[in-house]
Amino acid sequence: MASESSEKIMQYVDAHCHLHDRRIIGDISGIVQRAEAAGVTHMVTCATMEENFYATATLASQYPAIVPCYGIHPWFLDSLSPCWQQELGDRVAAEVCGIGETGLDFMDKNADRDLQMEVLTGHLSLARDLERPINIHIRKAWDAFIRLLKKTGPLKTPGLVHSFSGSADMVKLLMRYNLYISFSGSVTRPGAKKVVKALKAVPGDRILLETDTPDIYPSVPDPDPHGLNEPKNLPVIAQIASARAGVPVPDFVRQAYANALEIFAPLIPPAIHALRH
Numbered sequence: 001m002a003s004e005s006s007e008k009i010m011q012y013v014d015a016h017c018h019l020h021d022r023r024i025i026g027d028i029s030g031i032v033q034r035a036e037a038a039g040v041t042h043m044v045t046c047a048t049m050e051e052n053f054y055a056t057a058t059l060a061s062q063y064p065a066i067v068p069c070y071g072i073h074p075w076f077l078d079s080l081s082p083c084w085q086q087e088l089g090d091r092v093a094a095e096v097c098g099i100g101e102t103g104l105d106f107m108d109k110n111a112d113r114d115l116q117m118e119v120l121t122g123h124l125s126l127a128r129d130l131e132r133p134i135n136i137h138i139r140k141a142w143d144a145f146i147r148l149l150k151k152t153g154p155l156k157t158p159g160l161v162h163s164f165s166g167s168a169d170m171v172k173l174l175m176r177y178n179l180y181i182s183f184s185g186s187v188t189r190p191g192a193k194k195v196v197k198a199l200k201a202v203p204g205d206r207i208l209l210e211t212d213t214p215d216i217y218p219s220v221p222d223p224d225p226h227g228l229n230e231p232k233n234l235p236v237i238a239q240i241a242s243a244r245a246g247v248p249v250p251d252f253v254r255q256a257y258a259n260a261l262e263i264f265a266p267l268i269p270p271a272i273h274a275l276r277h
């Protein structure tokens with residue numbers, strides 16, 4: 001009974017999701033309700049291109065639990081408008097929001113790596129100038145990312161690398177640049193040896209949790225037949241991650257929640273923040 005009641009009071013921040021996604025936006029009130037019932041007090045939703053900035057802003061204005069971030073994902077650089085950096089900067093300056101999703105993804109050998117570096121550099125400089133947290137995607141581009149960080153120096157306000165897929169050795173390097181490490185449902189995969197090794201290398205005060213909704217559906221015994229992820233799945237991700245990290249669930253969850261607030265509390269309306277504590 002004791003563990004059941006302590007489970008009920010556990011709280012979560014989904015540090016990275018995409019609630020604007022067309023596959024799920026029609027069910028947004030249900031998604032938010034189910035998240036809140038599961039203890040997910042805030043969801044950091046990331047736009048991925050200029051086209052979905054408006055939908056992201058609308059969601060954040062409708063639901064106080066939704067914290068918006070704006071950025072251009074490395075997969076969608078074809079969508080860049082000529083003044084993207086000015087427009088992104090104007091929007092971020094005018095709103096209570098973070099920056100992202102942005103990053104480097106070298107999985108596709110034909111991707112324009114120079115353009116990705118240039119666009120990420122633009123996002124990093126906005127994050128520095130406007131003192132906002134940044135939500136970063138890195139796939140198969142760790143050396144390039146570290147080179148860039150060496151040039152730009154540590155982030156002024158903390159940021160995160162989402163759905164971490166790097167090595168355990170990379171963790172220490174990233175922390176030096178004021179980055180937190182976020183784990184998604186990929187940590188629940190039975191064969192996730194590298195991710196679990198990295199998870200164990202991250203100090204408790206640097207771990208975050210996310211769903212990357214509607215993608216990266218976690219490996220759970222009773223999956224949703226539609227296969228679309230949602231923030232209500234964060235507790236099961238946390239449970240599996242904590243077991244794999246060898247940390248008791250309540251300690252793991254409490255720490256991840258405190259870490260997320262450390263980064264995102266400045267973006268959470270004070271009334272809501274106060275209510276939750």
Ligand SMILES: [Zn+2]
Pocket residue numbers: 016017018046101212
């Ligand atoms: Zn994402």
